[in-house]
Amino acid sequence: MTPRDRKFWILTLMVLIAGFSQGMLLPVLAVMLEETGISSTANGFHASALYIGIILAAPFLEPLIRRFGYRPVILTGLITIILSLAAFPFWYAFWFWFALRLIIGIADNLIHFSTQVWISSESRPDIRGRNLAVYGLAFGLGFGAGPVMTMLIQVHPSLPFILSASLSTAALLLMLQIKNTFPETGAAETSGVTMLNRCRSVWSKGWVALLPAFAYGFLEAAIHGSYPVYAMRFGIDLSFTTIFLLPGFVIGSLITQIPLGIASDKIGRRRLISIVTGTGLVLFSIMPLVESSLPLLGMLFAASGMLLGSLFSLGIAYLADLVPPSLLPAGNMLAGVLFALGSMSGPLLTGFLIEQIGRGAPYAAVVLMLACVFFSGLLYREPERMGRAGTVVYSPPE
Structure with a gap:
């Protein structure tokens, strides 16, 4: 070696x-x-x-x-x-x-x-x-x-x-x-001389590609930080939660990291992000209905991890499609900050909803967040001049 x-x-x-x-x-x-x-x-x-x-x-x-x-x-x-x-x-x-x-x-x-x-x-x-x-x-x-x-x-x-x-x-x-x-x-x-201007430019060009970083932070922290509390309060077996549900979500995300990356090259990042967030929204909407069946709930957690566990990397790849290379350092910094903000707001909103609505609160928090990402993707208009796999084509300076 x-x-x-x-x-x-x-x-x-x-x-x-x-x-x-x-x-x-x-x-x-x-x-x-x-x-x-x-x-x-x-x-x-x-x-x-x-x-x-x-x-x-x-x-x-x-x-x-x-x-x-x-x-x-x-x-x-x-x-x-x-x-x-x-x-x-x-x-x-x-x-x-x-x-x-x-x-x-x-x-x-x-x-x-x-x-x-x-x-x-x-x-x-x-x-x-x-x-x-x-x-x-x-x-x-x-x-x-x-x-x-x-x-x-x-x-x-x-x-x-x-x-x-x-x-x-x-x-x-x-x-x-x-x-x-x-x-x-x-x-x-x-790199730091015009960092504020770079960040503004990244946001104006590629805000839709930064939302998945926030979404993944929200999802990861809400599941790991608040779901054990929810399980204890509403009679979901804590051993099953910590041994199967939470690791199942993470393991599912690891299994599909590379396949989803390859798929995004073929069908486009924007389309794939819409598919995984829309399908994930449906899965989390179903989860409250199957809490009495722990094996089925575990399967849904694993499936949602397989779909949503690559949101951060898909967002970063999509950002590279939308902004020129000179803005990627600032874009990656913004993605990291938004991931942290999502990780902070996930447990806060989920904990608040557990207090206010009780049963079904974690699923509702995730559904609301995924709905925001899904509909933002539908509303966003990409630049007209696109290359292969949705990559923006930039002209060299004159």
């Missing part, structure tokens, strides 16, 4: 562990807070702390990497996550846990942004797509396995945090074996 390959697999394993910690926190804390008797709205607000941290870190990531390199930024994120996870069992308090979640959100963004840019910049062009697909798959596997840790609460409430902190320590030890490198400085030093 070459040093570059070894570095790639270490980074991939580290991202899997980071995904595991993130996937563990949402349902574990949701269940533990529910057992303390707080409202589901407050529980949803608490889940948003992780994504507030992601947004707070966003403006500082590129300057930090340029100054210190990739490895110190990643190590800082890992050390912060380890200390924060280890601190959870020491004080069972709403605002203390909120602060720890916010800190972990900042640390998560340090890790994910750094590793994604590092892998993208150092992968050969002929294997870059494969490497990023493996990267995404590793995070998805870790995130999908995280909810299983909810079962350890019954053994001891500290066990999920101890296990996750131990795995993060192992990732830290692996990272110490990688040499530090720095990103290329030419484009990075000028």
